[in-house]
Amino acid sequence: MGDGTTATSNRGGGGNGGSGSNKPAWLQQYDLIGKIGEGTYGLVFLARTKSPSNRGKSIAIKKFKQSKDGDGVSPTAIREIMLLREISHENVVKLVNVHINHADMSLYLAFDYAEHDLYEIIRHHRDKVTNPIHPYTVKSLLWQLLNGLNYLHSNWIIHRDLKPSNILVMGEGDEQGVVKIADFGLARIYQAPLKPLSDNGVVVTIWYRAPELLLGAKHYTSAVDMWAVGCIFAELLTLKPLFQGAEVKATPNPFQLDQLDKIFRVLGHPTQEKWPTLVNLPHWQSDVQHIQGHKYENPGLYSVVHLPLKSAAYDLLSKMLEYDPRKRITAAQALDHEYFRSEPLPGRNALVPSQAGAEKVMNYPTRPVDTTTDFEGTNSLQTSQPVSSGNAVSGSMAAGHVVPNRSVPRPMPVVGMQRIQAQGMSAYNLTSQAAMGGGMNPGSIPMQRGVAAQAHQQQMRRKDPGMGMPGYPPQQKSRRF
Amino acid sequence: MENSDTSETSYSLPSLLCQENEACFGEEEQDQYMNLDPCLFSQSEDEYIQSLVKRETKSTMSSDNRSITNQSWLKRARLDSIKWVLNTRAFFGFQYRTAYLCVAYFDLFLSRRSIDNERFWATGLLSVACLSLAAKMEELRVPNLSEFPVEGYYFDNKVIRRMELMVLETLEWKMLSITPFDFIPCFINKFCGESKSKELVSRTMELLLAITREVNLMDHRPSVIAAAAVLAAFDGQLTRKTMDCKMSVISLWGSRENEHIFSCYRLLQEIEMGKSKTPKQLISPNLSLSDNSSSIDVDESSFTSAVGSKRRLIYNDCDEVCQSAKICHR
Numbered sequence: 001m002g003d004g005t006t007a008t009s010n011r012g013g014g015g016n017g018g019s020g021s022n023k024p025a026w027l028q029q030y031d032l033i034g035k036i037g038e039g040t041y042g043l044v045f046l047a048r049t050k051s052p053s054n055r056g057k058s059i060a061i062k063k064f065k066q067s068k069d070g071d072g073v074s075p076t077a078i079r080e081i082m083l084l085r086e087i088s089h090e091n092v093v094k095l096v097n098v099h100i101n102h103a104d105m106s107l108y109l110a111f112d113y114a115e116h117d118l119y120e121i122i123r124h125h126r127d128k129v130t131n132p133i134h135p136y137t138v139k140s141l142l143w144q145l146l147n148g149l150n151y152l153h154s155n156w157i158i159h160r161d162l163k164p165s166n167i168l169v170m171g172e173g174d175e176q177g178v179v180k181i182a183d184f185g186l187a188r189i190y191q192a193p194l195k196p197l198s199d200n201g202v203v204v205t206i207w208y209r210a211p212e213l214l215l216g217a218k219h220y221t222s223a224v225d226m227w228a229v230g231c232i233f234a235e236l237l238t239l240k241p242l243f244q245g246a247e248v249k250a251t252p253n254p255f256q257l258d259q260l261d262k263i264f265r266v267l268g269h270p271t272q273e274k275w276p277t278l279v280n281l282p283h284w285q286s287d288v289q290h291i292q293g294h295k296y297e298n299p300g301l302y303s304v305v306h307l308p309l310k311s312a313a314y315d316l317l318s319k320m321l322e323y324d325p326r327k328r329i330t331a332a333q334a335l336d337h338e339y340f341r342s343e344p345l346p347g348r349n350a351l352v353p354s355q356a357g358a359e360k361v362m363n364y365p366t367r368p369v370d371t372t373t374d375f376e377g378t379n380s381l382q383t384s385q386p387v388s389s390g391n392a393v394s395g396s397m398a399a400g401h402v403v404p405n406r407s408v409p410r411p412m413p414v415v416g417m418q419r420i421q422a423q424g425m426s427a428y429n430l431t432s433q434a435a436m437g438g439g440m441n442p443g444s445i446p447m448q449r450g451v452a453a454q455a456h457q458q459q460m461r462r463k464d465p466g467m468g469m470p471g472y473p474p475q476q477k478s479r480r481f
Numbered sequence: 482m483e484n485s486d487t488s489e490t491s492y493s494l495p496s497l498l499c500q501e502n503e504a505c506f507g508e509e510e511q512d513q514y515m516n517l518d519p520c521l522f523s524q525s526e527d528e529y530i531q532s533l534v535k536r537e538t539k540s541t542m543s544s545d546n547r548s549i550t551n552q553s554w555l556k557r558a559r560l561d562s563i564k565w566v567l568n569t570r571a572f573f574g575f576q577y578r579t580a581y582l583c584v585a586y587f588d589l590f591l592s593r594r595s596i597d598n599e600r601f602w603a604t605g606l607l608s609v610a611c612l613s614l615a616a617k618m619e620e621l622r623v624p625n626l627s628e629f630p631v632e633g634y635y636f637d638n639k640v641i642r643r644m645e646l647m648v649l650e651t652l653e654w655k656m657l658s659i660t661p662f663d664f665i666p667c668f669i670n671k672f673c674g675e676s677k678s679k680e681l682v683s684r685t686m687e688l689l690l691a692i693t694r695e696v697n698l699m700d701h702r703p704s705v706i707a708a709a710a711v712l713a714a715f716d717g718q719l720t721r722k723t724m725d726c727k728m729s730v731i732s733l734w735g736s737r738e739n740e741h742i743f744s745c746y747r748l749l750q751e752i753e754m755g756k757s758k759t760p761k762q763l764i765s766p767n768l769s770l771s772d773n774s775s776s777i778d779v780d781e782s783s784f785t786s787a788v789g790s791k792r793r794l795i796y797n798d799c800d801e802v803c804q805s806a807k808i809c810h811r
Binding site for chain 1: 487532610613617618623625626627638639641642643645646649652653655656657679
């Protein structure tokens with residue numbers, strides 16, 4: 001596992017005292033292009049490799065912010081690196097290298113670069129082109145996301161922080177349109193017994209948080225990831241976050257009443273009948289007045305997502321948004337769902353919706369790069385960097401979700417984000433492009449075997465069968481990727 | 482590991498393990514192993530355990546057991562370190578598994594790198610780094626590096642951090658070591674069935690920590706140690722035959738492992754009877770002060786790679802390291 005990942009331990013600049021004036025050896029493998037993201041975790045840079053074998057290959061380099069003097073190596077970094085080194089899957093971001101800059105003991109992770117992410121793709125459709133995402137693209141994105149997730153869950157890893165900005169999509173190249181799950185700063189191997197989620201005082205976006213967590217469940221399961229996938233699925237369909245609650249910002253882990261309210265309004269009141277363990281959840285018991293007192297009327301999920309009640313898409317979505325985590329559909333089961341067997345069939349290149357023979361690549365804008373910042377994170381120019389906050393200029397994008405970690409287990413990661421203004425963005429249009437070649441089911445996406453029987457296995461330590469065996473639905477027809 | 486040249490020790494199990502008061506006696510940790518959903522012990526439980534065994538096979542047995550215990554100074558240093566780890570565990574209220582994980586890191590590190598003779602400060606520093614890393618993996622609250630109660634030395638935060646990085650690199654960032662603790666719930670269920678109790682869990686956890694002193698954790702599979710500990714906590718009277726009978730409920734191992742389980746079991750029996758063979762003179766109250774120089778530079782040259790012929794890993798920027806990273810005796 002983790003093949004190809006080599007940890008290097010290059011010592012800082014050749015015995016010159018490590019003052020930082022000379023580039024350390026590891027850095028000399030790369031041409032730095034610029035900064036593409038920033039968050040509480042640190043910075044992300046775009047670089048290209050110089051080595052002859054891979055010359056010009058785009059690499060995202062994540063630099064962890066120097067932890068405080070007395071903290072040592074950050075637990076988030078350790079956890080992320082450790083998990084990334086154990087996993088290898090086409091739909092999971094690939095860690096290429098770990099660099100330790102020994103002079104200042106800073107850590108750099110080198111990843112394969114992904115040009116897009118679901119946050120930007122959704123935003124592009126909502127704000128720029130104002131048309132929905134093509135059904136083929138939605139299905140392919142969801143398919144691949146589930147595929148990666150099934151792999152993680154089969155390896156006992158819960159991601160815990162799935163959200164659109166952590167779902168990357170590869171740009172031009174031989175992996176175009178391939179989904180990569182990123183940001184493992186919060187991920188855990190769920191070796192039993194499970195620990196409370198409150199570890200590290202996790203504060204992440206609450207919109208994708210499962211109801212059992214909102215109600216204070218001490219133990220979480222891989223079902224929390226499936227809830228997030230459901231929310232993301234709906235967002236891909238409607239271009240709006242499904243449950244956009246206002247976050248209560250207090251520590252640690254305050255009760256998020258508004259978020260629950262948003263969920264109940266759409267899905268209706270959870271009942272003990274449908275969710276037997278509901279009554280054991282701390283917040284359900286303690287906040288009787290608010291959450292039990294208010295009566296929510298008819299569930300109206302289908303009207304929010306504009307899906308026919310009888311459609312396969314609606315059926316799948318509602319199974320992902322099942323209140324009881326034990327009944328919630330698993331990644332393996334979802335991959336086996338009717339939705340993925342009906343036209344349009346999902347494909348490897350999610351960005352090429354093929355219609356009537358003509359294949360067009362969705363040409364999403366590329367990430368803006370701030371070329372004025374060096375690896376130290378300092379500005380090489382006198383003027384302040386072009387940072388806009390909430391600037392609606394086309395192309396301005398929330399940085400920091402290139403590669404992992406917009407959020408780390410520190411309070412309010414999103415708030416700390418800077419926005420980098422795009423430089424010369426103009427490519428908001430569809431351009432024709434020949435489809436990438438490739439046959440059916442490229443070898444790296446393996447096939448899933450019988451999974452449906454596993455109905456009620458959503459246990460703390462459930463194990464999806466056919467690990468790493470998912471693939472395109474049985475009755476594939478020829479589909480070009 | 483055999484300690485044949487030994488005398489009786491004053492360190493019986495109780496004094497080793499019961500330095501914490503009842504209140505912080507890992508109550509929550511016990512619960513973790515007790516209050517598990519019964520559904521867990523179904524078919525998927527077996528799958529889970531098998532996947533663990535598969536992973537432990539990959540991870541633990543790969544390094545060719547360059548046992549550190551050949552060098553007597555290192556044996557002593559290891560015991561000192563373990564003592565410090567157990568005390569510090571109690572001091573911070575860490576879980577038992579955190580302490581165990583720390584010792585596992587320690588042994589794995591030393592199976593891959595060697596430390597120059599008599600560098601007690603280096604094993605001391607290694608213990609601090611390993612415990613800090615283990616806490617980062619397992620604990621809700623991780624102490625500041627300066628809070629670790631090191632006696633005899635002063636380790637600068639930078640030095641500890643550098644050591645952490647060295648451990649991470651040496652262990653190739655594979656910090657998810659499987660420990661016997663992962664097997665406890667299942668084994669207790671399998672071996673003890675209805676008669677499981679909190680006392681049994683805590684007894685098992687104590688034995689697991691106790692055995693770290695007696696064996697190099699690189700020498701045995703975690704599942705083997707776990708099985709021995711559960712059996713010893715459950716029934717101290719097993720013979721080889723009755724144990725084999727017990728073992729038959731789990732088909733995880735071959736006869737060689739059964740052999741190992743029995744030898745660990747015997748070891749634990751001895752510990753139980755207070756006849757631990759750990760030599761008395763090897764135990765000193767705190768990190769040893771046997772190194773007399775007043776100031777020591779930390780550089781990787783003290784930690785020689787154990788693989789290959791004296792391949793030394795030395796910082797290029799050693800000057801800088803040495804300037805920033807001094808270890809001084811108090």
